[in-house]
Amino acid sequence: MKSVAFTAYVAPIFFSCVCLAMKVAVTGTTGRLGRQAIEILSSKGIQTRCLLRHPIDASVSPSIDGDASPSEVASFLSSLPHVTMVEGDATDIGSCRELVEGCDAVLALHGPVRPPPLQSLFRLLPETDPKHSRSVNYLAVKNLIDAAGECGCKRIIRVTGKGEEPTQVFTVLINMLGNMAKAWNYEGEQLLRASGMDYTIIRPGVMGRDDISTGRVLGLADNGLDLPVTAVSHSQIANLCVECLDYPNTSRSTLTAMNVPLGTGEDSYAPLLAKVESDTRSFPTTLLNEHKRAARIGAAMLAALVAIMSTGLAAALKAIGGLVMGVLS
Ligand SMILES: NC(=O)c1ccc[n+]([C@@H]2O[C@H](COP(=O)([O-])OP(=O)(O)OC[C@H]3O[C@@H](n4cnc5c(N)ncnc54)[C@H](OP(=O)(O)O)[C@@H]3O)[C@@H](O)[C@H]2O)c1
Known part of the structure; x- marks a missing residue:
């Protein structure tokens, strides 16, 4: 991150005024x-268009509680000021076009x-299934880039996750259990970096x-650099996504957002965002094969473990059976 530039403090004040006139998808x-x-967008008075996969059910009571169902949440959000729902699916280019039409950011x-x-x-x-x-994580991102490009919207903020180390245990597990979610998130990132x-x-x-400690715990690394993995709250990251709109210097950047030991970070993202610089390092063009190879090895190791455990279990059961028979005879 660069030293704090004067413009990085002045620009957000200017841009937060501009944001009020913004439309965000x-x-x-x-x-x-x-x-x-x-x-957050609604509370700031920003016109917000939201993609919704299912129609609003008028018979459902609006709710945003932790255990609220998607239709209760949709019903709640649709009643907020400045919020418009657009029915569709991000895997469908037509839906993305309708969503981003007239928007300044996604x-x-x-x-x-x-x-x-x-x-x-x-x-x-199958990889071709919409789910x-x-x-x-990949085709829907491509759809959003294409649809935004067609209507002259240049700003996209995308939340992915760490995934540049295909052999990391957590990454392998998520790939194995989540249809290669980490792998395709990284490929989606690369689409954005190449998109202009x-x-x-x-x-x-x-x-x-959501019981994350507050105070000076916020940490941010630009250029896609690493920070130790920690828990973060949805509200922290939601605020970060919206605040990025006020910082033009965050354009063309890859940010890692973690919490750091109390007192070593910041209590708001503003001073961290002010220092962000655009990506300069070269990211691997694709990591798909590495991710797939690591997931295959992970699956083979899991299968071997299950085989060893079941062989051990079979031997143990045989021994117990022999003991029982011995006692009974
Ligand atoms: N949770 C984590 O620890 C973590 C960490 C790093 C990154 N991330 C990433 O952060 C993002 C958001 O996380 P989250 O916890 O808010 O996830 P979440 O609660 O599971 O929400 C996922 C949302 O995506 C929507 N969706 C799924 N497929 C869609 C499609 N084809 N078209 C349009 N919308 C679709 C779902 O809509 P429906 O209600 O219609 O299903 C739902 O609203 C995800 O990209 C996730 O991969 C999460």
Whole structure:
């Protein structure tokens, strides 16, 4: 990150005024991240168009509680000021065109719905299926880039995750259990880097808990550099996504967002975002084969482990059976 430039502080004030006149498209509307980003955009008075896969059900009560269903969340969000719902699917280019029409920026916050583990392990879902990670993390990103390009929208903010080390245990596990979700997220990132768009890619830690400590814990690394993986909250990352819109210096950047030990980070993203620089290092063009090879080795090791354990179990059962027979005879 560069030293804090004067323009990096002045520009956000100017851009936050510009943002009020902005129209922003959002995918991942009902997701835990998307819903919080939409609430923030609405509270800032920003016109927000949200992609929704299912029609609003008028009989459902609006709710945004932690255990609210997607249709309850959709019903709640559709009642917020400045929010418009657009029915469609990000894997469909027509839906993406309708969503981004007239927008100045896209927050691409969608992600594949977690498949049943055995479906992914045994590769039961073909890569061409709209639910496969290739469709959601790669083709849908391509659709958004193409649709945005057609209507002159240059700004895309995309949330992915760490995935540049195909042999890391966590990455292998997610690839094995999630239809190669990490692999296709990385390929989607590469589409953005090659697109000529003003992209910001955000790689957050493990999102899920909302009881994350607050205070000076926020950390950010640009140029796709590494930070130790930690838990982060959906609300932290939702704020980060929206705040990036105020920082033109975050365009063409890859940010890793983690929490750091209390007191060593910042209590807001503003001073961190002010220092962000565009990507300069060369990212691997593709990591697909490395990811697939690592997942195959992972699956083989898992199968070997299960075989060893079941052989041991069979031997143990045989021994117990022999003992029981001995006692009974
Ligand atoms: N959770 C983590 O720890 C973590 C960490 C790093 C990165 N990420 C990434 O962050 C993003 C958001 O995470 P999250 O926790 O908010 O996920 P989430 O709660 O599972 O939400 C996923 C959202 O994507 C939508 N979606 C799925 N397929 C779609 C499609 N074809 N077209 C349009 N929308 C589609 C879902 O809509 P429906 O309601 O219609 O299914 C849902 O709104 C994902 O890209 C995820 O991979 C997550």
